[in-house]
Amino acid sequence: MTVAYPPARTVEVFEDVAGVRVPDPYRWLEKETQEVWQWQRRQAELATAAVYAGQDPEAVRDLILACDAGSRPDLPKYASGRWFRVVTPPGGSAPVVVVSDEPLGDGRKVVALAGSGEGEHPPVVSWLAPAPDGRVLALGLCTDGSEHNTIRLVDVASGRQFDGAPEQVLHSAWAGGVSWLPDSTGFYFFALTGTPEEFRQAVFLHRLGGGTEPEPIPVGEGSREYTLVQMSTGSRWAVAAHRVGSPVPVAVRDLSDPDTAWQPFVTGCTGTIAGHVVGDRYIAVTDVDAPRGRVVAIPFDAADPGDPAGWTELVPEGDTVLRSLTPVGEHLYLSEFDRTFARVRILDRSGAVTGEVPLPGRGALAAPFFPLTALATGTPAADFVFAFSTLTSSWGVYRHRPGESEPETLTPPAIVLDAVLEEGEAIAPDGVAVPYHVVRGAGGDPAPVLISAYGAANVPLLPQYQPDLAAFVAAGGVLVQAYLRGGGEFGRDWYLAAHRERKHVRDADLVAVAEHLLATGLTSPDRLALTGGSDGGLMCGIAVTRRPELWRAVLPRAPLLDLIGGTRDPYLDFVIRKAWGDPDDPAEVRRLLGLSPYQLVEPGVFPAVYLQAGATDPRCRPWHARKFAARLQAAQRGEAPILLHVFEDAGHGAATARDVAVAQDAEWLAFLIGTLGLRGVSRPGPT
Template sequence: FYYSRYDEPKAGLKLTGLNEFQKLYFHRLGTPQGEDTLVYERKDHKDWGFSGHVTEDGRYLLIFVNKGTDPKNAVFYKDLQEPDAKVIELLPEFDADYGYVANDGPVFFFTTDLKAPRGKVVSIDLRKSERDQWQTVIPEAAEPLKSVSLVNERFLCSYLKDARTSVKVYDHQGAAPAKFREELQLPGIGTAGGFSGERKDKETFFMFTSYTVPGSVFRVDLDSLKTDLFREPKVDFEPGDYETKQVFFQSKDGTRVPMFITHRRGLKLDGSNPTVLYGYGGFNISLTPAFSASNLAWLERGGIYAVPNLRGGGEYGIEWHQGGIKARKQNVFDDFIAAAEYLIKEGYTKPARLGISGGSNGGLLVGACMTQRPDLFGAALPAVGVLDMLRFHKFTIGWAWTSDYGSSDLAEEFSTLYAYSPLHRLREGTRYPATMITTGDHDDRVVPAHSFKFAARLQ
């Protein structure tokens, strides 16, 4: 199998040394790692990261190239049937997101958001790969396209419709446009994932979950497209005792933002309910309904669990993501604050009973909001948060996040970062909400110094 790695850090720099110059290796099972073959590296690009994927027919090695966390990527390939084949740069421009679906020999099918911000499927023939030769196989839809698989000669396309999964099925017709067949019937409103398999398979499987439904596995008959329950976990609770609502509220600039609210049925909207507001809002990541045993314990004790789909995420495509990055990052915090104000206005809770929670980029979200609006929350739980926005890029993999955050090394971005950096927003004499900061003492991703400095300053 193929895998990517960085060189081991120098002594004493495991938690601080920069992760640069990633390499792609091949490992043969049963042999020592020291004998692994270096397949690809780029000494001229310290910020390039690689992932290798072999096509189902075993003919080609695809090398996906990323620059940090920017969703735009490049795609190279190597013909594995040619002993001395060179790596060919098929899509080298880093101008869009490209994802491999399948191939018919030299004809490849990719998902892409090139000139299609919500995504589409195109075919590219390696023998004539010029862009004017590409064919659109599945056009852009009203909802963002999140994944595609080709099983039993049918494209299974997963979309997000207001942060909920919908799956459309298309008949594969070679490089020509696929023919829409029908929308797959899912068990309910929630998140579905999976739908993988080989081209010849007559069935596929997916997992379905929601805030009140534990993850269950379903089987799909790919001839009839009928689904049936295959496996479900045993959890000692009654789903019917709880409900999830999806509401929409207006952010500071008038943007319409969705939010899921889950609680016991019969909840009284008297402003007294303990509430956890959880968020992320970054890196094109979508927050979709998912079951959690720890959240269930909170719900059983009368708590409310609310999750807004903030800008910076991927719930509505490229525009939604770009609406919450760099100079527009404040939109994410405004969305979260507006979600809190909605919960209070509608009688779900009050500031003293409202806690906010998030991890990593979500920890930044919590830190920014508790320093901008300390009056709005009764408790704050920033977990492994990115809290020093002026120095985050100087440690381990932090440089990779500049595609979302920007960099304090650039004068035009320094002022934006400084304006909301949680560490630098703390002010003497301000009454902040009760705060519990958590981190990992060996976290080599978001180094614990962020949390240590924030805690020291907050005290």
């Protein structure tokens, strides 16, 4: 296939990073100029035309919409005996907040958010937080897909929006939105102190009817990590949990005495201590001295709370990976991974295990990506309301009451794929077994196979329903979900095995899985594709530049692709220093060069590539995809196309409007259908 790409000039630009001179011939594509926008739009037009050539776009979109009917729901929030949730009417209408006596009851409309958006798409509700007394509702609205959101305050009785809400912009929902004071008079929140590009954040305290002031929490000089303030009704303590991927309760404050300042609590800990305020103790899941996790209690009056010898162990380390705790009435529900599959045990407030929740199958609970975000639980409800799905069935919503044997189904799954789930493993070069799941429908072998993987940031990739991947299976493909080292599926050791100086282990694990699938005959090199997003997009970039012969197609989404250029971006500089290496060290810079896809591009024969990015992405800015696409198009000596589509009004995914997300998924799927020779589109069956 001969493709006439929009011309991309090169420039004589070099970056000096710790004394290492790095050429950057497409630096001009980092800027947001008319020239760049025109080039970007021409690339998008070319990608759309090439992807849908010979296909029916409406049929592909219909399949995406059918699978999207099983999308993960936003679970309701509880306060003062009532449940609050966001309802998005069909047809792209603005979201509505509903309050009801039951988790998913009809209830009544609190507020419609029409007219709050500044663009052509309705606003996205990034988070929802009712006050403990249920009278005031705080919510975060994003209007451009970027995840940057502002606080709105709504009177629940009248639906009227209050004046005087904080003006600060929240960079994302990773710190949970707002944390209400137990008496509902105000809340803490974590927001930007300057522009989003500067990426400086701090904790603020807002009083209803009063002002907003910075909150002096001792988190460490110069830290750019996220902070979430936790409180509990019936307890006088507030805790500041710090670090998004491996949170630790770094500070504590006695709210009963307004003159008492924040005091250091657990400091100097490199592990995770993620829990909740329960009376006069902090009860948490920790990987300190337990790579798979254990549950401990740390007294707030401990002489040295940072010394594990003073902690009380409530649940010891076992064969499963302990992930998080959720307060439910007088109980704590403990979420675990049993070889990636969800398990939930019930603890009383003393920490004794009193039972287990029978789950609907072998799958996953809905949970935030990061442990810190999972700590933003709000007012504990008397019931455990959860969403659950599998790789072959979409999300249902369930309720479990402590003491009852079975959970109640509130909403059953809308989609069940005509497919089976199989388990397998590949052996990495260092002898470690790398697990994967296969979702296979009817059809012969070798089948078109798509590997989906991530392997980074202690984030678990779980056996859960994802509409775009389900649509690929419904169209005749076989999905392989690989659990690479660097992820959070198998505990702290699994995560650290591909962290910082060992990042290359993740890429070796991926190649081991691909080669195993080929060796066992599940697929063939001309029918094997790879996809991943964000850091998984970087994984895709390394795969296409280092082992191009393995793949028929590679599809990076919202990708990070230039580690050297990323050091000039305050947000990515924070991420790279945390997860990759020190850009002030010349040896580390040279190591980063060997892992940075943009710098790895050299002339050669590459598989078909479809790069997808968002114009308002604040994490992996669109210039990563632009620069990589331009360099790869120039280096391509084969006939496979290198396509780029930067979608307008799209970000990193969490706040992208539904109609834009559907368009992204449809084009992504159409590329796979055409490139891999899938049989075409068909609708998955309902439950």
